[in-house]
Structure formats: C-alpha cells, structure tokens
Amino acid sequence: MPAAPHPEGTDPCSDHGGEGPTVLDLPNVPMALKREWLEAETRRHFLARGSKALAWAGLATLLGRSAPHLLADTSALPDRRPHFAPKAKRAIYLFMAGAPSQFETWDYKPKLSGMFAQNLPESVRGGQVLTGMTASQAGLPIAPSLFKFSQQGRSGQWVSELFPHTGKVVDELCVIKSLYTEAINHEPAILTMTTGNMFPGRPSLGSWLAYGLGAINEELPTFVVMTSKMPVKQNVQALSNRLWSSGFLSPEYAAVALRSGSEPVLYLKDPRGLSRDMRQAMISGVSELNRQLFERVGDPEINTRISQYEMAFRMQASVPDLSDFSDEPASTWDLYGPKAREPGTFAYNCLMARRLAERGVRFTQIFLRTWDNHTNLPAGIRAMCEDSDRPTYGLITDLKRRGMLDDTLVVWGGEFGRTVYSQGTLTADNYGRDHHPRCFSMWMCGAGTKPGMTYGETDDFSYNIVKDPVHVRDLHATILHQFGFDHNKLTFKSQGLDQKLTGVLPARVIPEVLA
Amino acid sequence: MRSPGLLLLAALACSAEPATFDGRVAQVLRDNCSQCHGERKQKAGLRLDSHAAVLLGSKDGPVVEPGNVGASELARRISLSPLDDDFMPSGEHPPLSPSEISLLKAWIAAGAPATTPFDSPAMEPAAAPPPAAPDYGPRLALARALAGELGVTLVPRSRIQTDGLILRTAGAPSRCDDQALARLAPVSDLIVEAELARTRVTDKGMEAVGAWKNLRRLDVTRTAVTSDGLAFLAPLQLLESLNLTQTRVDGRGLALARKFPALRRIWAFEGP
Numbered sequence: 061m062p063a064a065p066h067p068e069g070t071d072p073c074s075d076h077g078g079e080g081p082t083v084l085d086l087p088n089v090p091m092a093l094k095r096e097w098l099e100a101e102t103r104r105h106f107l108a109r110g111s112k113a114l115a116w117a118g119l120a121t122l123l124g125r126s127a128p129h130l131l132a133d134t135s136a137l138p139d140r141r142p143h144f145a146p147k148a149k150r151a152i153y154l155f156m157a158g159a160p161s162q163f164e165t166w167d168y169k170p171k172l173s174g175m176f177a178q179n180l181p182e183s184v185r186g187g188q189v190l191t192g193m194t195a196s197q198a199g200l201p202i203a204p205s206l207f208k209f210s211q212q213g214r215s216g217q218w219v220s221e222l223f224p225h226t227g228k229v230v231d232e233l234c235v236i237k238s239l240y241t242e243a244i245n246h247e248p249a250i251l252t253m254t255t256g257n258m259f260p261g262r263p264s265l266g267s268w269l270a271y272g273l274g275a276i277n278e279e280l281p282t283f284v285v286m287t288s289k290m291p292v293k294q295n296v297q298a299l300s301n302r303l304w305s306s307g308f309l310s311p312e313y314a315a316v317a318l319r320s321g322s323e324p325v326l327y328l329k330d331p332r333g334l335s336r337d338m339r340q341a342m343i344s345g346v347s348e349l350n351r352q353l354f355e356r357v358g359d360p361e362i363n364t365r366i367s368q369y370e371m372a373f374r375m376q377a378s379v380p381d382l383s384d385f386s387d388e389p390a391s392t393w394d395l396y397g398p399k400a401r402e403p404g405t406f407a408y409n410c411l412m413a414r415r416l417a418e419r420g421v422r423f424t425q426i427f428l429r430t431w432d433n434h435t436n437l438p439a440g441i442r443a444m445c446e447d448s449d450r451p452t453y454g455l456i457t458d459l460k461r462r463g464m465l466d467d468t469l470v471v472w473g474g475e476f477g478r479t480v481y482s483q484g485t486l487t488a489d490n491y492g493r494d495h496h497p498r499c500f501s502m503w504m505c506g507a508g509t510k511p512g513m514t515y516g517e518t519d520d521f522s523y524n525i526v527k528d529p530v531h532v533r534d535l536h537a538t539i540l541h542q543f544g545f546d547h548n549k550l551t552f553k554s555q556g557l558d559q560k561l562t563g564v565l566p567a568r569v570i571p572e573v574l575a
Numbered sequence: 576m577r578s579p580g581l582l583l584l585a586a587l588a589c590s591a592e593p594a595t596f597d598g599r600v601a602q603v604l605r606d607n608c609s610q611c612h613g614e615r616k617q618k619a620g621l622r623l624d625s626h627a628a629v630l631l632g633s634k635d636g637p638v639v640e641p642g643n644v645g646a647s648e649l650a651r652r653i654s655l656s657p658l659d660d661d662f663m664p665s666g667e668h669p670p671l672s673p674s675e676i677s678l679l680k681a682w683i684a685a686g687a688p689a690t691t692p693f694d695s696p697a698m699e700p701a702a703a704p705p706p707a708a709p710d711y712g713p714r715l716a717l718a719r720a721l722a723g724e725l726g727v728t729l730v731p732r733s734r735i736q737t738d739g740l741i742l743r744t745a746g747a748p749s750r751c752d753d754q755a756l757a758r759l760a761p762v763s764d765l766i767v768e769a770e771l772a773r774t775r776v777t778d779k780g781m782e783a784v785g786a787w788k789n790l791r792r793l794d795v796t797r798t799a800v801t802s803d804g805l806a807f808l809a810p811l812q813l814l815e816s817l818n819l820t821q822t823r824v825d826g827r828g829l830a831l832a833r834k835f836p837a838l839r840r841i842w843a844f845e846g847p
Contacts, residue, residue: 104801110635115640139734140733141730141731141733141734142732142733142734143733143734144704144732144733144734144735144738145704145707145733145735145738146732275746276745277745277746278746279746279747300760354702364734385744389845391845416786418772418796419745420743420745420746437841461815461820461842461844462796462818462842463796463818463840463842463844466816544732544733564681565681565684565685566677566678566681566682
C-alpha cells in the first residue's frame with residue numbers, strides 16, 4: 061500500500077518555507093514532461109490543492125521504493141472468486157470474422173448435391189424477408205458445397221476437405237451446428253458475439269472474465285486481442301476496439317491489443333538514453349501525482365490511468381520474453397507450420413496465444429477476417445482455410461500435449477451463417493453466399509467441454525434449426541459456466557440495472573455439451 | 576412495436592418443425608395451471624396444455640398477445656398480488672416463483688414461439704460439491720499474508736469455502752523455490768491445485784508437496800524436478816493430474832507416478 065498522504069499542515073517534512081517541493085523537484089524526470097504536467101494543471105485543481113504541489117510522501121515513494129505498485133482500493137474490487145470451482149482457467153477464442161459458411165465447414169448437407177441450381181422451396185424460407193443483397197435476384201438457386209466431406213476420428217464427425225489438419229483433432233471438438241443470432245450485418249453481429257448485445261457500449265466477454273476473475277499474472281494483461289494478417293484482400297470488414305472494450309466496466313478490463321510486427325506493443329520500448337531506472341522513477345512519480353489527484357477528485361478513471369501506466373511498465377519486462385520464440389522446440393514449427401515465424405499471421409498469433417496462456421493470460425481473442433464470401437466463395441474459403449487450418453490444429457495439439465487443454469477453452473466461430481442459395485451467378489464451380497443469422501456452426505474444445513460430439517441440427521438446407529437451438533446468449537452462459545460463473549450472478553450495476561453479459565432474455569447453460 | 580429481432584425469433588419459431596410444446600414454458604403451465612385449464616377442467620373456457628390452445632385464449636378472447644407482455648392477460652394474472660381476486664394460479668395453488676414469472680414474460684416478449692431455446696430444460700443448480708479441503712475461511716487471511724511474503728498467490732478456487740485454494744506462481748515464477756513451498760506448511764492442507772510451472776522448485780520441494788494431502792493437481796512444467804522428486808509424491812492419495820512437461824522425469828519416474836492411487840492424467844511432453 062502507498063503511504064497515506066499527510067493531512068494538510070501536518071506534513072512532518074514540511075520545509076521549503078511551508079511550500080513543499082514541486083514537480084520540478086522530481087529527480088530523473090525529463091524537463092519536458094515536468095512542463096507538460098505543470099501546463100496540464102487546471103485552475104480548479106490548483107486552487108483546490110493549495111500551494112503544496114507535491115507531498116513529501118510522494119517523494120519518499122519515488123526515492124525509496126523499488127517497484128511501482130497499484131493503488132489497491134480493495135473495497136471497490138469485485139469478489140474475485142468464481143461461484144463454483146471452474147473447469148476453465150483461460151480461453152483462446154478464434155474469431156472468424158466475416159462469417160464462414162457453414163456449408164463448406166461444419167454443417168454437412170449431402171442432400172443438396174442433387175439439387176444444384178434448383179430454387180430454394182418457398183416452404184423452407186417460410187416467407188422470411190431477404191436481405192437487400194439478394195432480394196432483387198431473379199431466383200434463389202441452391203448452391204451445394206463444392207468441397208467434399210468425410211467421416212473422421214473415432215467420433216465419426218463429418219469433416220470438410222478444407223480441414224485436412226483440424227480433421228485430425230476432430231475427436232477433441234464439440235461442434236455446435238445450431239447457433240443463431242438476431243443480427244444480420246457484420247458489426248452488430250460481431251458485437252453480439254463479443255459483447256452479447258448488438259449495440260456498442262457493453263463489456264466484451266473477455267472483459268467480463270477479467271472483471272470476474274482478475275489476473276493470474278500481474279505482469280501481463282488479463283485480456284489480449286490480436287488481429288491477424290488477412291489471407292485475402294477482399295471483403296475486408298473493419299474491426300474496432302468496441303469489440304474488446306470494457307463498456308461500463310472499468311477500462312482496466314478492456315483488452316490490450318497486441319500488434320503484429322516486431323513491436324507487439326507500441327511505444328513499449330524505452331527511447332534510447334532513457335534507462336529503466338529513470339523510466340521507473342518517472343512512472344512512480346506520475347502515479348503518485350495521479351494518486352493525489354484521485355484523493356481530491358475521486359474519479360475512478362484516474363485509478364485506471366495509474367494501473368495502465370504501471371501495467372505498461374511491467375509489460376516492458378514481460379513482453380520481450382513473450383515474443384522471443386527462440387526457446388520454442390523444433391516440434392513447434394512442425395505443428396503450427398512455417399508461417400508461425402512470421403509476426404502477425406494467424407499461425408503466429410495462435411502460437412503467441414499458447415505462450416500467453418502459459419504465462420497466465422485469461423482470455424486471448426484472435427481475429428481472422430475476410431470470411432465474408434458474398435462472391436467467389438470457393439476460392440475465398442479455400443484461401444481462408446489454407447491459412448488457418450494447420451495453426452488451428454497446431455494450437456489444439458500443442459495445448460493437449462502440454463496438459464493445457466484440460467483448463468484452456470478454445471472456441472472457433474464467426475458471427476452468423478451464410479445462405480444455402482447462391483448470391484450472384486451460380487456456376488458449376490463458382491458461387492457466393494449471403495448472410496444468414498438463423499443458423500450457423502461453431503466449435504468448442506477443452507476445459508470440460510464434451511470432446512468428439514455434435515450438438516444441434518439444421519434442416520436439409522441449413523436454413524432453419526430443427527433441433528437444440530443455441531442462442532449466442534446460451535453460448536455465453538455456457539462459457540461463463542466453464543469459468544465457474546452463474547451468468548445470472550456475474551453482474552455489474554450500471555444505469556440502475558444489474559447488467560450482465562447475457563442480458564435480460566432467458567439464457568441457459570447447455571449441459572449437453574459439457575463433459 | 577415489436578422489434579425486428581423479436582420478429583425474427585418468432586419467424587424462426589414458426590418455420591421450425593411441427594410445434595412441439597414440451598419445454599420449460601409448457602412445463603411451468605402444465606405443473607401450475609392445467610388442473611383447472613387442461614383436459615379435465617377448462618375454467619373460463621381456457622386451456623393451457625398446448626401451444627395452439629394458449630394462443631387461442633379463453634371464452635373472452637386471447638390471453639397472450641405475442642410480443643406484447645403488457646397486453647397479455649396471462650402475464651397480468653400471474654404478476655398480481657396473490658391476495659388479488661384475479662391472481663393466477665387461483666385457489667390453494669402456490670404462486671409461481673419469480674424466475675417462472677420472468678420466464679413466461681420473456682417468452683411472450685419473444686413472440687410466444689412454440690419451439691425456442693425456452694423449450695430446453697434449464698440447467699439444474701449443481702448440488703454442493705463434496706468438500707475438497709477444510710473450510711478456508713478461518714485461514715484465508717493467514718494464507719494471503721504468507722503468500723504475499725513468499726511472492727506467490729493463494730486464491731480460493733471458488734466461493735464455496737471447502738473448494739480449497741490454488742497456489743499460483745505465474746506472476747513471478749522465479750520467486751518460488753523449495754524453501755517457499757516448505758514455508759506453506761501451515762496452510763498446505765487447503766491447497767488443492769499447485770501451479771509451479773517455470774519456478775525454481777526442485778526435487779527437494781517435492782518433499783514438502785508430498786505432505787499436501789488434499790492436492791489434486793500439480794503442474795511442474797519446465798522445472799528441475801526429476802524422477803527422484805516424484806517419489807516424494809507417493810503419499811498423495813488424491814492427486815489426479817500431474818504435468819511433467821519439459822522436466823527431466825524419465826521412464827522410471829513415470830512408472831512410479833502411474834502407481835499413484837488417484838492419478839488419472841499425466842503429461843510428460845518434451846521429457847528426456
């Protein structure tokens with residue numbers, strides 16, 4: 061704990077003619093920074109604080125402590141204990157942004173092969189409204205998957221030829237074919253998947269977990285996001301930090317986004333000539349000033365700022381080790397493939413996710429974009445799978461052989477499904493698919509999910525769900541359950557409501573997918 | 576106005592397979608209402624034992640307005656004070672629980688579909704797990720103080736105070752050594768999981784761990800532990816999982832470990 065500031069007038073070290081030291085007296089802090097602070101002083105703060113610019117207690121901290129520390133207002137901290145003993149300690153969420161087609165990936169529809177180019181029967185669609193993208197088409201011609209499926213593993217699940225590697229671990233996967241959502245466009249749908257709500261401003265799943273569980277390792281962020289290099293340059297959807305924001309939770313629960321490239325965190329390296337000690341003194345000083353500011357104005361954002369400075373400082377030490385892959389055994393590259401050496405690729409990010417998990421990061425979300433195959437789907441999805449199949453397999457296998465799959469949940473999936481009918485011209489070897497929120501496929505693996513099973517069923521056209529529907533809320537409830545939380549009880553009061561990830565409509569844990 | 580989302584949901588329900596009405600909503604109605612609104616009696620001409628009948632309503636008209644809770648007589652009846660004359664279920668029947676009431680309302684709000692996720696039985700609250708360790712309550716402060724001193728953390732596995740503690744070292748693995756493990760003795764019976772990967776512990780430390788009688792899971796990935804150290808773990812009657820990844824434990828050690836009475840999972844990736 062920081063030393064308690066001395067009440068006005070009782071400062072035992074108050075000399076300087078009663079004036080006390082000023083910011084300018086801080087040792088080892090560049091002059092420019094001191095000036096910036098002084099200029100940032102507002103009149104109100106100045107008046108509120110009186111003439112004593114910096115309590116001696118602060119200086120003592122600066123001079124005497126060896127490490128920066130958190131201002132731990134423990135009374136404001138949530139109870140970090142899960143409601144019951146968790147199965148999952150961490151999760152790696154492979155977010156396939158843009159919405160991979162279920163037809164070519166996990167929802168095998170053999171009957172379609174005899175229906176090439178036939179119009180989708182009215183009875184299947186049931187009058188459901190079409191999107192603007194396909195409403196003006198002359199017809200809704202059925203496009204069977206161009207890719208073959210075969211039964212693999214002891215579980216005999218149907219695997220697409222696009223997943224030659226993932227097929228080898230299909231006995232680890234719990235495939236859910238009956239996800240559905242209300243959102244039909246990317247941004248709201250991705251927001252629904254990441255935050256449980258299509259409107260921006262809610263905390264992300266990872267933020268809820270960070271809030272509920274706290275960190276395993278204080279040297280690293282609890283929630284990390286990585287976006288991957290795009291395998292193709294078409295159908296690019298923007299990804300914004302709304303997707304990993306902490307919403308109304310304290311900003312400290314937002315994800316730290318690791319960049320691709322040689323510097324995963326920008327500005328983390330000290331500029332030349334600034335020693336680590338100097339940096340430490342500076343951050344301690346800034347934290348102390350912020351702490352005093354907090355004492356006066358009580359804005360919780362200030363604590364967040366303090367913890368971010370201090371986190372950044374700790375990451376300066378922990379991140380270089382994290383991104384130095386030279387300690388990886390040769391078998392790693394055999395698993396993830398050669399692309400894993402190239403920063404920013406999906407393969408690299410998968411390996412990085414394992415390294416983060418080893419070091420205690422709770423939730424790592426890897427985004428892989430450009431699954432949005434409105435046109436030229438066969439070529440597009442082939443490129444996507446070529447890029448991601450082997451690393452996905454690599455990650456699962458790697459976690460498993462290291463004994464980490466036991467308590468690491470891996471989730472794979474996009475934000476909605478795609479249509480059985482072709483968007484645009486259908487030919488023997490080319491077609492596209494439009495957005496389809498009424499059913500889509502995902503899989504989970506590890507951390508007490510049931511391995512080698514398929515849950516839920518869609519009709520022969522993968523248009524409607526016919527068995528065991530799973531709303532995004534149910535998925536969220538199930539994930540929280542694996543982390544030891546009753547989704548109805550992991551709440552945070554905001555705007556007069558006990559907010560929760562799963563919102564107000566009923567959500568249920570899916571016991572059938574749990575081992 | 577119904578939101579497009581709700582319409583979609585309703586549409587989903589209508590276009591799904593023939594309406595089965597056998598989920599939780601149906602069950603709540605069956606358990607609480609069908610004795611007066613079912614096969615034998617139809618008070619007010621109302622039956623609540625099939626989806627069609629619920630939507631059909633009573634002799635006075637519909638009792639459910641899909642998508643509009645406020646206009647639904649059924650929702651109003653179940654939400655009244657139990658002392659109100661109109662309150663349902665009437666008679667001696669106990670009132671619905673708050674969660675049953677909110678389920679029915681949410682179902683109406685979602686368009687009163689026949690098949691929806693509401694149709695799946697809710698996860699029953701798990702029965703209290705058997706105690707994994709003595710109640711940590713009385714010694715939590717002690718455990719935390721000790722951990723703080725040693726540079727490790729001891730965290731409750733859950734709010735259930737007999738679920739035990741997890742020993743964590745990931746924040747500063749280099750601070751955890753054999754001595755630290757020995758010093759945890761006063762709280763060692765509370766430790767159910769020990770995460771010692773990348774720490775400086777050696778075989779000597781395993782001697783201390785061998786006395787942690789409630790330990791279920793032990794991870795010594797990338798430590799100096801060898802087969803000699805494993806011999807110390809033999810007394811652990813509850814040890815279920817043992818992670819020896821990147822250690823020098825060899826065939827001899829693995830053979831030893833396989834004899835541990837409760838051991839179910841063992842990993843030795845990248846051993847010697």
